[in-house]
Amino acid sequence: MNEYRVYGDMLSGNCYKVAMLLEFMGVPYDWQAVDVLAGFTQSTEFKQINANAKIPVLEVTHEESGDKEYLSESNAILNYLAEGSTFLPASGLPRGRVLQWQFFEQYSHEPYIAVARFIKLFLGLPAERKEEFASKQAGGRKALAVMDEQLSRTTYLVGESLTIADISLYAYTHVAADGGFDLTEYPNILAWIARVEALPNYLPMRARVAS
Numbered sequence: 001m002n003e004y005r006v007y008g009d010m011l012s013g014n015c016y017k018v019a020m021l022l023e024f025m026g027v028p029y030d031w032q033a034v035d036v037l038a039g040f041t042q043s044t045e046f047k048q049i050n051a052n053a054k055i056p057v058l059e060v061t062h063e064e065s066g067d068k069e070y071l072s073e074s075n076a077i078l079n080y081l082a083e084g085s086t087f088l089p090a091s092g093l094p095r096g097r098v099l100q101w102q103f104f105e106q107y108s109h110e111p112y113i114a115v116a117r118f119i120k121l122f123l124g125l126p127a128e129r130k131e132e133f134a135s136k137q138a139g140g141r142k143a144l145a146v147m148d149e150q151l152s153r154t155t156y157l158v159g160e161s162l163t164i165a166d167i168s169l170y171a172y173t174h175v176a177a178d179g180g181f182d183l184t185e186y187p188n189i190l191a192w193i194a195r196v197e198a199l200p201n202y203l204p205m206r207a208r209v210a211s
């Protein structure tokens, strides 16, 4: 079996997605904590494994050769790891819909909800970023409404069982309050969050964060 190491920060939803999937799949992995605020992602050393200087990065050590390869972009990592499992439909429209939600997450959800959360929670809402924080609210609410509508019709985002589409969107949605969003306006999202959290091997975001 290949060996996996994840370079990440558990408070980053993009990194947490990867840990969440590995736990759901019961696949062993090593977690390498990276401190973004301390600037490690910008180091020459780190840029050798991701020229784009961002976490998460998955390190894959091949069983036979011992060679190491690296994969970045959280949703690409989820697709690679979930291949052949119940978390990724094998083909056709269900597979297309997983990708639909993952592209939605990166373009219409994360740039609003994750960025608002970063400005408020990590930077403490400094005066010079208050306008930017406010500008994220409408887009974030629109994304949540789109999800809530889908979840009024299906148990999970793509049908009746959990896929990596849910993992991609759960990561920042369940902590959207950190970015100033009121999830009580979205009852179907709240019910979906409770369903995800009741699944076997569910890993809470704060599981590996020192208190």
Ligand SMILES: N[C@@H](CCC(=O)N[C@@H](CS)C(=O)NCC(=O)O)C(=O)O
Binding pocket: 012, 013, 014, 015, 036, 041, 042, 053, 054, 055, 056, 072, 073, 074, 075, 106
């Ligand atoms: N599209 C990327 C986004 C990754 C990303 O923005 N990572 C942040 C942490 S959440 C990061 O590493 N920031 C460090 C930096 O930009 O210097 C993904 O989904 O993996």
